[in-house]
Amino acid sequence: MAKEIICAGFGGQGVLTAGMLLINAGMEQDKNVLFYPSYGSEMRGGTANCTVKISDKLIASPVSKHPDILFTMNTPAIDKFEDRLKPGGLLLVNSSIVPEDRKYREDIKVVKIPATDIAAEVKNPKGANLVMLGALAAHSDLFTIEYMETAIVSFFEKKGKGKFNEKNVACYRRGVEGR
Amino acid sequence: MRLVAPETVTFTQSGFCPGCGHGLAVRLIAEVMEEMGLSEKLLAVVDVACGSLNIDSWRFDTVMAAHGRPVATAVGIKKVRPENPVLAYIGDGAAYSIGMAETMHTALRNDNVVTVVINNSLYGMTGGQCAPTSLPGQITTSTPRGKDPEKMGMPFRVEQAFTGFDIAYLARGTMADAKGMIQCKKYIKKAFEKHMKGEGFCLVELLSPCPTNLNMTPVKSMEHLKNEMEKYFPLGEFKDKKEEE
Amino acid sequence: MGKVLFKGNEALAEAALAAGCRFYSGYPITPQTEILEYLSWRMEDVGGVFIQAESELAGVNMVLGASAAGARALTTSAGPGFSLKQEGISYLVAADLPAVIVDVMRIGTGLGDIAQGQGDYWQLTRGGGHGDYHTLVLAPASVQENADLMVEAFDLAEKYRHPVLIASDAAIGQMIEAVEIPEFREHDIDKYDWSIKGCKKGCEQRKIQNVYYTHPDYENYLREKYDDMERDEQRYENIQVEDAELVLVAYGISSRVCRETVELAREEGLKLGLIRPITLWPFPVKAFEEAKNAKAFLTVEMNILGQMTDDVRLATGGKYPVDHFGSIFEIPESDGIIAKAKEMLKKEGV
Numbered sequence: 001m002a003k004e005i006i007c008a009g010f011g012g013q014g015v016l017t018a019g020m021l022l023i024n025a026g027m028e029q030d031k032n033v034l035f036y037p038s039y040g041s042e043m044r045g046g047t048a049n050c051t052v053k054i055s056d057k058l059i060a061s062p063v064s065k066h067p068d069i070l071f072t073m074n075t076p077a078i079d080k081f082e083d084r085l086k087p088g089g090l091l092l093v094n095s096s097i098v099p100e101d102r103k104y105r106e107d108i109k110v111v112k113i114p115a116t117d118i119a120a121e122v123k124n125p126k127g128a129n130l131v132m133l134g135a136l137a138a139h140s141d142l143f144t145i146e147y148m149e150t151a152i153v154s155f156f157e158k159k160g161k162g163k164f165n166e167k168n169v170a171c172y173r174r175g176v177e178g179r
Numbered sequence: 180m181r182l183v184a185p186e187t188v189t190f191t192q193s194g195f196c197p198g199c200g201h202g203l204a205v206r207l208i209a210e211v212m213e214e215m216g217l218s219e220k221l222l223a224v225v226d227v228a229c230g231s232l233n234i235d236s237w238r239f240d241t242v243m244a245a246h247g248r249p250v251a252t253a254v255g256i257k258k259v260r261p262e263n264p265v266l267a268y269i270g271d272g273a274a275y276s277i278g279m280a281e282t283m284h285t286a287l288r289n290d291n292v293v294t295v296v297i298n299n300s301l302y303g304m305t306g307g308q309c310a311p312t313s314l315p316g317q318i319t320t321s322t323p324r325g326k327d328p329e330k331m332g333m334p335f336r337v338e339q340a341f342t343g344f345d346i347a348y349l350a351r352g353t354m355a356d357a358k359g360m361i362q363c364k365k366y367i368k369k370a371f372e373k374h375m376k377g378e379g380f381c382l383v384e385l386l387s388p389c390p391t392n393l394n395m396t397p398v399k400s401m402e403h404l405k406n407e408m409e410k411y412f413p414l415g416e417f418k419d420k421k422e423e424e
Numbered sequence: 425m426g427k428v429l430f431k432g433n434e435a436l437a438e439a440a441l442a443a444g445c446r447f448y449s450g451y452p453i454t455p456q457t458e459i460l461e462y463l464s465w466r467m468e469d470v471g472g473v474f475i476q477a478e479s480e481l482a483g484v485n486m487v488l489g490a491s492a493a494g495a496r497a498l499t500t501s502a503g504p505g506f507s508l509k510q511e512g513i514s515y516l517v518a519a520d521l522p523a524v525i526v527d528v529m530r531i532g533t534g535l536g537d538i539a540q541g542q543g544d545y546w547q548l549t550r551g552g553g554h555g556d557y558h559t560l561v562l563a564p565a566s567v568q569e570n571a572d573l574m575v576e577a578f579d580l581a582e583k584y585r586h587p588v589l590i591a592s593d594a595a596i597g598q599m600i601e602a603v604e605i606p607e608f609r610e611h612d613i614d615k616y617d618w619s620i621k622g623c624k625k626g627c628e629q630r631k632i633q634n635v636y637y638t639h640p641d642y643e644n645y646l647r648e649k650y651d652d653m654e655r656d657e658q659r660y661e662n663i664q665v666e667d668a669e670l671v672l673v674a675y676g677i678s679s680r681v682c683r684e685t686v687e688l689a690r691e692e693g694l695k696l697g698l699i700r701p702i703t704l705w706p707f708p709v710k711a712f713e714e715a716k717n718a719k720a721f722l723t724v725e726m727n728i729l730g731q732m733t734d735d736v737r738l739a740t741g742g743k744y745p746v747d748h749f750g751s752i753f754e755i756p757e758s759d760g761i762i763a764k765a766k767e768m769l770k771k772e773g774v
Contacts, residue, residue, distance in 0.1 A: 020429070020600070027427055027602040035429075035600035060684035061755050062599045062677070186625070220622040224489065234631050240620035242492045243633035245515050248485035251477070255489025255497070256620065258473040259447060259613060263622055281485075284478035 004064040008049035009073025014129030019050040025151035026054035036062035127171035134175020185209040187238045194232040198397025200387030211368045224249040226269040228304040247278030253292040271298040271312040286344040289379035299389040307392030311335040338417035347378035349418035353386040355404040427602040432567045433458035439571035443578040444611030446472030447490040447497040449483040453505040454538040455594035456528035480505045484512025491521045492632045494619030500526035514553030518634040522581030529593040540594035545731035549705040560588040561704040563675040567601035595677040660708035661700040668697025674724040685758040707735040719772040720745040
């Protein structure tokens with residue numbers, strides 16, 4: 001198994017944390033993992049993105065030319081990366097922010113989820129990335145739904161932020177449900 | 180009167196020119212170390228210029244560091260061996276020209292090292308070029324028509340630049356005569372006393388003769404020190420942190 | 425200790441502490457700044473010394489002092505800052521002092537840019553500063569190797585009383601991988617008699633200065649030192665080299681891509697292999713003995729001039745065509761490398 005994922009969105013939407021959650025989940029399953037932040041003299045508050053690779057084999061380049069999954073939390077992220085997605089790849093869209101009438105490539109699977117709205121409903125506004133991860137787990141074979149949840153919980157516990165896990169899990173599960 | 184040199188002064192053939200001030204400074208430092216019981220503890224750093232010859236003139240563990248960097252190197256040593264006294268022994272070119280950033284930032288941080296600066300108003304090792312400390316009108320091999328202060332500035336006076344820093348000690352003595360030498364030794368000793376108490380950066384500048392590069396006899400060079408250099412470089416203590424408080 | 429996620433630069437820093445390094449002085453410059461930032465708090469935690477120096481010059485010369493005093497000492501830089509380190513590296517070599525200096529390579533000449541690069545190969549392997557010397561140069565290709573080779577670097581530096589350089593790059597420095605940090609070790613600053621500690625009455629004074637001044641037979645001493653390093657310290661990894669018709673030669677981040685390239689090429693019947701130098705100096709000449717079926721060699725490195733091709737020509741006795749697949753700003757990609765390999769093999773009639 002080898003999966004390449006690009007996570008992108010506004011700074012502050014938690015796309016880098018999403019990437020870290022993914023590689024942490026991979027590491028705990030003894031897979032090879034790599035996280036590569038977008039790197040350059042980009043301004044703070046602009047677009048943030050990272051590349052994540054999870055594989056049973058050694059990982060070559062940190063760059064992903066054709067990712068399997070695009071995890072996008074705003075419109076500029078789709079503008080920037082949609083063309084690079086592999087045919088048949090999965091595009092996760094934050095429909096709270098991205099306009100409903102946006103057209104997408106025909107040869108990819110698009111999953112829309114109102115992540116920002118759901119996170120607000122759960123009163124965990126910083127948890128939109130976890131809603132997205134729920135959708136990712138539900139629509140890909142990267143990790144099982146149960147395992148991803150365990151890995152999220154363990155990630156925040158390791159960071160000493162276990163007390164937020166109840167709300168975090170609530171976000172994640174709503175993402176799995178898709179609404 | 181004391182006639183026996185400290186055991187830490189070696190009596191191998193020295194590389195210093197006749198009438199050079201470095202030998203005097205070596206002896207003063209060695210005497211202070213002996214009196215303070217620090218002879219077996221001192222860790223010294225010398226510059227690669229004329230002062231580098233000290234490495235063979237004294238019997239202290241010594242590092243010969245790059246030109247202008249001995250103060251930085253001394254900081255590295257002191258941090259690793261905080262119990263030992265650490266001395267950076269450098270010339271005016273190293274202290275105030277190529278190593279100015281190192282000297283100044285060590286003062287800014289008030290790092291606990293003793294710096295002895297030998298000021299002979301020129302670059303000795305390379306054959307007597309103009310230094311930041313050269314006097315107005317001084318003939319050197321790079322100012323054959325005399326140093327023009329309009330182009331090169333007035334002689335650099337460390338007390339004008341460094342007294343604003345929160346350092347432990349700053350003094351200037353002259354090695355022009357016996358009286359001056361006794362004073363120089365007092366300054367060096369006071370610096371090491373403060374250093375051992377952990378008070379911070381101590382800089383002692385010693386006005387020093389250089390007959391070879393001034394094209395003078397040793398006696399004339401001493402007279403030049405007294406009559407010319409001392410006019411531009413006032414003697415005394417300029418910073419004495421504990422006394423001020 | 426299990427695996428933990430570490431950024432490449434931070435793994436270098438943590439591994440230095442594991443190796444017993446308790447002295448760091450450096451100056452900020454992208455893309456190595458995370459090392460400095462990490463050690464600014466972490467060094468204090470382990471009771472060591474951290475100094476943000478006023479310049480790279482001061483930083484490396486503080487390291488020289490710390491090393492002379494017996495500590496395991498580290499400084500790190502990149503690009504223009506690494507050029508400023510050269511003064512101190514030359515002095516460390518001259519005085520037989522161990523130290524580890526990291527170059528997290530960025531691209532370009534002059535200011536260049538902060539993107540990953542491999543353009544410091546000549547500077548790293550040819551001495552870099554003034555004078556007549558080499559330093560040992562280790563080139564990690566992963567975050568784990570950043571950690572492992574840091575420990576190795578300190579051991580080698582002490583073994584030879586010689587500075588050791590680590591040639592990392594911006595990509596390895598910035599990326600995060602799972603890594604096992606080597607076991608923590610303590611280093612005793614009094615371990616060696618040569619370090620300055622105070623000269624006891626009747627003992628021989630320690631002089632840390634250019635060995636030319638003091639060594640009775642410095643010419644042979646130095647020649648033997650470099651001969652020993654060249655003979656004993658070549659490190660490399662060979663991947664499917666034995667039957668390869670074209671052998672790629674790449675280190676660091678480029679070598680990761682080349683590993684994949686070999687696999688992809690073989691899927692379409694193209695016999696490629698890879699020699700991955702882990703020491704850039706000494707260059708792993710021994711690795712080339714295995715390349716018995718090679719018709720040509722292709723270096724893959726992130727620079728324009730193909731800096732490593734000289735060493736490959738020397739290692740192969742000038743008997744084979746040697747070319748260079750270069751890239752700047754972008755990490756090389758397998759399809760381009762395969763196209764170039766095909767072109768070269770066609771020329772050789774394969």
